[in-house]
Amino acid sequence: MAERFYIDPYQTRLETRVARHDDAGLVLEDTLCYPLGGGQPGDTATLSWDGGGCAISDTRRDRETRAIVHLVPPDTPRLAAGTAVTQELDWARRHRHMRIHTCLHLLSVVIKAGVTGGNLSAESGRLDFDLPEGMELDREHIENELNRLVAEDRAVRIEMSSGEALQRQPELIKTMSVTPPLHLPEIRLINIDGIDLQPCGGTHVRSTGEIGPVVVKKIESKGARNKRVVVALRD
Template sequence: MQEQFYRDPYQRVLETRVLRHDEQGLVLEDTLCYPLGGGQPGDSATIRATGVELKVTDTRRDRESREIRHQVPDAGGLLPPGTAVSLELDWERRHRHMRIHTCLHLLSVVIPVPVTGGNLNDETGRLDFNLPEGMELDKAVIEEGINRLITENHPVEIIMTSGEALKAQPELIKTMSCTPPLELPEIRLVNIPGVDLQPCGGTHVARTGEIGRVEVRKIENKGARNKRVVIALA
């Protein structure tokens, strides 16, 4: 299976064909749908074939086969292999994921300490930080810092590196709980030139200005030194 969501995260409609359809989901020759991973939800979409319209409620990658499976719980029947289909992404939801995911990268710049976890949905995102002793977080300062980087409208680029090269730059790995697969020959890095560079498998906006204004929703204690910062699109 090809992964068009990496080649063009802004593409909304794709003409493709069914590879297989069974009780575990629908597998296509190519897809626009990002599968759950890296804290980013799986995409939703609509699949249309002759006389058929199916709602994709979630997208997951099979751990063993690495196939991307589109979850269509109300299919009412299985589509035969080779069936021509049109896949239309739930773009508004995906775009909000992209905006929030890129914003979380900016949050990790404004709070330059190790990240212990993170997650996002189409409304909010959060990162957990391992703070050094004595460090305090100021909601207003964090919010101002993020929105300044957004307003500066920095470009967001995808560059590739190898697992071996990344091993030599461990400082690029910010999330302590999720180490990239360093055995792979190619690993995606999200580069915001002059601002941030880190490995990430998610989908992102093309420029930080596309995020729009955000607010720091809350800061929570998650342990003696662990703080959770929740952001939301304003």
């Protein structure tokens, strides 16, 4: 299946066909919807076909087959393979995910420590950092630095590497809790011009300026060495 959310994360409408529809959900020949993973929620959307339509309430990736499965209401008519459908992405929600996800990469630039976990929603995002015991974080400094990097409007680009190459550059792996799939011949990297390069499977904006102003909502301890920083968009 082509993964349109990687080919063009800004595409919002797609004409495609049904590949499979069963109790697990709906699989399309092509999709705009990003599946839950890497701390980023699955996309929502609407689907329409001749004579009907439904909402896509979530998107997941099947662990065994790797197929992208769209969750639809249980009363949705079973669509035969080959049925022509139109998918309309919930763009406002996806775009907020993209803005917050890129902001979290900036957060990992401002706070120079290993990342032990993270998550995001359309409202906010958080990273957990492994910090030396007793080290404190300055909320105002972090917020100012984030907004400075946003204002610099640095380009955000996709690069491809390999597991073998990444093993020779372990400094690029910031997340301590999850190791990238180093066995794969291709691994996706997010390059924020001049300041950050790290493996990531999420969707991102084209430049840091697109994030817009951000606020550090809170900083809290999650153990002797673990500090959680929560950020949000100001709009």
